[in-house]
Amino acid sequence: MPTLALLPTCLVDQVLPEIGVATVKLLRRAGYAVDFPAGQTCCGQPFFNAGYRAEAVRLAKRTIVVFEPYETVVLPSGSCAAMIRVEYPHLLHDDPEWRARAEALDAKTFELSEFLVRFEWGALPRAADNPEGPATYHDSCHMCRLLGLREQPRRVLEMAGLAVTEMDEPDRCCGFGGTFSLKMPEVSAAMAREKLRQAAATGAGLLVTADPGCLVQMRRFADEAGVRVEHLAAVLEERTR
Amino acid sequence: MSGGIESGQKSDQESGPKSGLKGDHKGGFRAAARIAIEDVKLGRSVEAATGRFRDAREAALAELPDADTLRDHFKRIRAATLADLPAYLETFKANATTAGAQVHFARDAADARELILEIAGSHGAALAAKSKSMTTEEIRLNEALEAAGVRPVETDLGEWIVQLAGEAPAHIIAPAIHKTKEQVAGLFVAESGEDVPAEIPALTALARRRLRETFLRAGIGISGGNLAVAETGSVVLVTNEGNGRMVTSLPPVHVAVLGIEKIAPTWAEAAAWLSLLARSATGQPLSIYTSVITGPKQPGDVDGPEAVHIVLLDNGRSRLLGTKYEEVLQCIRCGACLNVCPVYRTAGGHAYRGETGPPSPYSGPIGAVVTPLLFGLEEHKQLPQASSLCGACRDVCPARIDLPRMLVELRNDTVAAGLDGTAASTLARLAAGALGSGRNFEFAARLARFGRRFAGGDLPRPAAKSFRETWREAETNLPNPPVADPGPVSNPLPEPPPAAPAGLPEPWRSRRQFAEPARRFREALEKAHGEVILTESAAEALAEARRVLREIGVMTVVADEGEPLDGFAPAPDDGWRIARPGDHAGDPEGWRAVCARADAGLTSAEALLAETGSLVVSSGPGRSRLVSLLPPIHIAVVPLDRLATDLFTWLEGRTGPWPANTVLVSGPSKTADIEQTLSVGVHGPARLVVVLFP
Numbered sequence: 001m002p003t004l005a006l007l008p009t010c011l012v013d014q015v016l017p018e019i020g021v022a023t024v025k026l027l028r029r030a031g032y033a034v035d036f037p038a039g040q041t042c043c044g045q046p047f048f049n050a051g052y053r054a055e056a057v058r059l060a061k062r063t064i065v066v067f068e069p070y071e072t073v074v075l076p077s078g079s080c081a082a083m084i085r086v087e088y089p090h091l092l093h094d095d096p097e098w099r100a101r102a103e104a105l106d107a108k109t110f111e112l113s114e115f116l117v118r119f120e121w122g123a124l125p126r127a128a129d130n131p132e133g134p135a136t137y138h139d140s141c142h143m144c145r146l147l148g149l150r151e152q153p154r155r156v157l158e159m160a161g162l163a164v165t166e167m168d169e170p171d172r173c174c175g176f177g178g179t180f181s182l183k184m185p186e187v188s189a190a191m192a193r194e195k196l197r198q199a200a201a202t203g204a205g206l207l208v209t210a211d212p213g214c215l216v217q218m219r220r221f222a223d224e225a226g227v228r229v230e231h232l233a234a235v236l237e238e239r240t241r
Numbered sequence: 242m243s244g245g246i247e248s249g250q251k252s253d254q255e256s257g258p259k260s261g262l263k264g265d266h267k268g269g270f271r272a273a274a275r276i277a278i279e280d281v282k283l284g285r286s287v288e289a290a291t292g293r294f295r296d297a298r299e300a301a302l303a304e305l306p307d308a309d310t311l312r313d314h315f316k317r318i319r320a321a322t323l324a325d326l327p328a329y330l331e332t333f334k335a336n337a338t339t340a341g342a343q344v345h346f347a348r349d350a351a352d353a354r355e356l357i358l359e360i361a362g363s364h365g366a367a368l369a370a371k372s373k374s375m376t377t378e379e380i381r382l383n384e385a386l387e388a389a390g391v392r393p394v395e396t397d398l399g400e401w402i403v404q405l406a407g408e409a410p411a412h413i414i415a416p417a418i419h420k421t422k423e424q425v426a427g428l429f430v431a432e433s434g435e436d437v438p439a440e441i442p443a444l445t446a447l448a449r450r451r452l453r454e455t456f457l458r459a460g461i462g463i464s465g466g467n468l469a470v471a472e473t474g475s476v477v478l479v480t481n482e483g484n485g486r487m488v489t490s491l492p493p494v495h496v497a498v499l500g501i502e503k504i505a506p507t508w509a510e511a512a513a514w515l516s517l518l519a520r521s522a523t524g525q526p527l528s529i530y531t532s533v534i535t536g537p538k539q540p541g542d543v544d545g546p547e548a549v550h551i552v553l554l555d556n557g558r559s560r561l562l563g564t565k566y567e568e569v570l571q572c573i574r575c576g577a578c579l580n581v582c583p584v585y586r587t588a589g590g591h592a593y594r595g596e597t598g599p600p601s602p603y604s605g606p607i608g609a610v611v612t613p614l615l616f617g618l619e620e621h622k623q624l625p626q627a628s629s630l631c632g633a634c635r636d637v638c639p640a641r642i643d644l645p646r647m648l649v650e651l652r653n654d655t656v657a658a659g660l661d662g663t664a665a666s667t668l669a670r671l672a673a674g675a676l677g678s679g680r681n682f683e684f685a686a687r688l689a690r691f692g693r694r695f696a697g698g699d700l701p702r703p704a705a706k707s708f709r710e711t712w713r714e715a716e717t718n719l720p721n722p723p724v725a726d727p728g729p730v731s732n733p734l735p736e737p738p739p740a741a742p743a744g745l746p747e748p749w750r751s752r753r754q755f756a757e758p759a760r761r762f763r764e765a766l767e768k769a770h771g772e773v774i775l776t777e778s779a780a781e782a783l784a785e786a787r788r789v790l791r792e793i794g795v796m797t798v799v800a801d802e803g804e805p806l807d808g809f810a811p812a813p814d815d816g817w818r819i820a821r822p823g824d825h826a827g828d829p830e831g832w833r834a835v836c837a838r839a840d841a842g843l844t845s846a847e848a849l850l851a852e853t854g855s856l857v858v859s860s861g862p863g864r865s866r867l868v869s870l871l872p873p874i875h876i877a878v879v880p881l882d883r884l885a886t887d888l889f890t891w892l893e894g895r896t897g898p899w900p901a902n903t904v905l906v907s908g909p910s911k912t913a914d915i916e917q918t919l920s921v922g923v924h925g926p927a928r929l930v931v932v933l934f935p
Binding site: 013020048055059072175178186216 | 632676682709
């Protein structure tokens with residue numbers, strides 16, 4: 001019996017549990033069995049990006065082991081997906097055994113919108129002919145640049161009945177960058193304000209992202225920009241009930 | 242060595258006369274960025290300027306039939322060149338020496354300064370005309386020259402502006418990106434004592450007038466170099482204003498300063514380099530002037546410097562060869578990564594600096610990598626952190642340098658060297674310990690939730706109930722549906738390209754084909770604000786040239802010798818006179834004065850490049866560098882059988898040794914250094930008229 005293993009990410013687990021719940025509901029509604037491997041903690045990306053390589057390797061190995069029994073892994077996070085798919089094989093490159101295990105995880109891991117598009121939306125109801133919206137979509141950096149996932153999130157939004165109207169620079173970084181937002185808070189905040197300014201300028205009241213990190217960052221400035229910021233999973237779950 | 246610069250390389254980043262955000266400033270990147278962010282006007286000009294560069298680059302690369310393949314090819318060229326760098330440097334030295342240049346290797350900044358001061362001293366130079374060079378910024382040359390009694394004058398408009406302001410360049414290719422025209426007018430009034438309005442044409446005209454005196458009086462010309470070609474010992478310098486041509490043609494001695502990594506083994510590699518450089522930098526197919534300098538004035542040449550010195554600067558570069566950072570030496574300093582970097586666009590160029598010293602000449606993503614590598618990680622420990630690792634830089638780099646990877650490596654080095662701070666590293670290790678074991682994680686998470694009421698305002702607060710707690714409680718209530726089977730799943734990422742074979746790739750074969758090359762030439766040149774007149778015969782072409790001269794109302798015309806211009810003369814009622822280099826044989830000063838006063842210059846060209854709308858003009862007997870440079874109008878009369886498709890095809894067909902000076906002219910002199918607004922004729926001719934005949 002194939003069961004999807006959910007990797008909600010540590011940020012969703014501890015800070016944004018509603019996104020994890022929405023992802024589970026959505027995937028079950030699409031017809032898939034979902035499991036949450038309880039041994040998971042963090043993919044290691046914050047450590048990798050901050051220069052704590054040994055710690056990142058340790059968490060990478062832990063994540064590989066936890067998800068090894070499953071056939072398919074789905075994440076509601078483009079950047080954690082990129083960490084697993086692109087950086088694990090690099091990090092473990094010099095150890096043939098671990099590298100092979102990392103590559104095996106890479107090959108069965110999907111970002112949420114990528115999974116939904118790849119398996120044709122599952123059993124989810126298609127939206128009515130009259131699209132609601134519009135929404136604007138923020139491309140998170142690693143999802144679009146390292147995984148090349150630009151079209152998929154837009155497609156699922158449209159399937160859910162949301163017209164997507166584009167910002168000037170949909171793939172301009174929101175300034176989160178993990179520890180970057182702690183080390184360079186002023187630059188990080190200015191970057192987020194620019195992102196929200198562009199989002200507000202589209203006239204769409206809803207800004208959607210597929211990354212919990214970007215969500216946390218952009219929400220801090222959402223009120224002053226008059227824009228609502230939501231995660232892709234929450235938006236899709238709400239519109240496919 | 243003269244006084245004031247006794248200290249070694251370390252002092253380079255430690256002291257300087259500059260003050261405020263522009264000069265020395267404590268607190269490093271974060272503190273300087275904070276000041277920049279508060280300056281709303283600065284932010285807007287940087288944002289607008291970089292946005293224009295970014296869009297222009299994208300359009301220029303999209304116009305190429307195979308830009309991505311060319312970039313892959315160029316990456317291989319750069320990697321293969323660095324793999325064999327010492328050999329190429331030796332080849333370069335041998336060939337440049339044969340051409341009459343003197344090549345010097347400078348171990349570090351102090352060494353380079355000493356060499357250049359010696360050269361200036363031996364020629365008795367009191368005034369140095371400089372064209373924009375980040376490498377001379379790197380070695381703090383201007384301060385050393387001043388201390389030695391040689392007055393350096395920057396002649397690139399943007400660089401002159403920041404020199405007058407006592408600041409450092411804020412962008413690799415647009416030094417005054419942060420200045421408004423009002424600020425520039427204030428600086429110019431103070432410099433010249435003249436009353437000049439805050440209007441860009443008036444400001445440009447003032448710069449032309451003031452700096453023209455510098456070019457004519459300077460005892461030494463100092464330039465950088467965009468690349469050096471080993472097989473012919475040539476230095477290539479690209480500029481838009483024409484100041485690079487002035488600096489390398491007018492003073493009696495020319496010194497070019499380049500990093501040792503700027504080597505192209507042969508012209509095949511140089512052509513790929515030049516095809517990407519200007520497109521990536523400003524979105525131009527080629528810069529207005531691409532000067533190829535192969536040794537000093539040759540016997541029989543009309544003009545040019547008597548001596549050419551080439552200083553190849555190491556200053557920490559060779560230390561990177563063979564390390565995980567070697568790739569950073571593939572950089573050609575186009576600045577494309579700055580223009581797409583959201584951190585640079587927010588913080589500005591002056592934020593890229595050490596904990597105590599002045600700004601690094603290298604800013605943006607490339608600066609964040611190269612500055613700590615060349616000038617020390619401890620002093621510049623904030624720079625590797627000055628990135629959200631978004632990866633936009635990697636996407637636009639002509640050499641596809643993986644800057645985010647190197648930023649992460651530098652962060653690894655920061656942690657390993659104990660420079661990340663005790664609090665940060667303790668926290669990181671504790672957190673990794675907690676996350677490394679499921680039980681510790683649950684405990685730590687519960688602790689964090691307990692402490693959430695104390696959390697700082699901006700940190701994300703833990704939820705009252707974590708997802709895993711919700712899952713445990715509700716999992717049985719949320720039944721899995723009848724299972725849909727995703728089937729056999731495989732989601733591999735695209736395979737990376739196989740490792741390239743060692744050695745230089747086969748020369749790039751141009752895939753350009755123009756149904757009507759003459760028309761393409763015309764369109765390309767007109768896009769750069771040049772003028773093209775197509776005629777039916779040589780006689781008609783010369784008649785057209787005469788008509789243009791009459792229309793302008795010129796008094797004096799200077800013209801090269803040789804076909805098709807031999808015998809070209811005014812009709813009795815034309816009202817102008819013509820001078821040729823032969824009329825002033827043995828009197829270079831007299832010839833220079835004539836050219837400086839002339840109203841128009843008339844040349845032919847040895848080749849035309851259709852793709853880029855370029856003329857190839859070389860020095861030689863009867864052909865003066867100044868004819869196409871000093872007068873306000875340049876008219877070229879050229880037969881169409883010299884039309885080549887592009888740089889690659891022209892170079893493939895080119896034979897014979899290189900003259901001392903060859904310049905590819907791709908439009909009238911221009912600048913956009915003040916508020917990114919186009920202004921023509923800043924140093925070179927404001928008008929370029931090309932008359933073609935079959």
